[in-house]
Amino acid sequence: MIPRLSSGLQAEITEEALRCWPKEACGFLLGPSPTEITGMRPAANTSSRPTDHFEIDPMDILRLDTELRASDQRLVGFFHSHPFGPPAPSAADELHAAGWPQTLWVILALQPGEEGPRVSSLTKWWSTGAEPALMLCSGRSCLPVASSHSKV
Numbered sequence: 001m002i003p004r005l006s007s008g009l010q011a012e013i014t015e016e017a018l019r020c021w022p023k024e025a026c027g028f029l030l031g032p033s034p035t036e037i038t039g040m041r042p043a044a045n046t047s048s049r050p051t052d053h054f055e056i057d058p059m060d061i062l063r064l065d066t067e068l069r070a071s072d073q074r075l076v077g078f079f080h081s082h083p084f085g086p087p088a089p090s091a092a093d094e095l096h097a098a099g100w101p102q103t104l105w106v107i108l109a110l111q112p113g114e115e116g117p118r119v120s121s122l123t124k125w126w127s128t129g130a131e132p133a134l135m136l137c138s139g140r141s142c143l144p145v146a147s148s149h150s151k152v
């Protein structure tokens, strides 16, 4: 079963994405079980190309790991934003996701508007950790994503 995101959590992720715009926001999705998300935690985007890439500071992952050991929460997934769309995962996202099997990936796509950036879509992807690395999820069902990036 695919974890759902409460409207409160969606609002928190949206706020973080808007705060970071035009850079990509990124962070962790936390919950008591792989099928339940109860919180999010922003992370620093340390990419040298932050408007179209994200890299989570490894120190953030270490700190989170230490913190979660002493709690009933675990890492359930990741979120990040695409400040100028599209909602689909990039080749880099697919690579990241392959390294974190059985995690949920949430991409918040934004686009500039006359009164500043606004959300154009929120997409959920499930990392299987195998080929194809990602499944597109809506409601309770997931479909494999055909990679749009040819591998040579």
Ligand SMILES: [Zn+2]
Binding pocket: 080, 081, 082, 089, 090, 093, 107
């Ligand atoms: Zn991405």
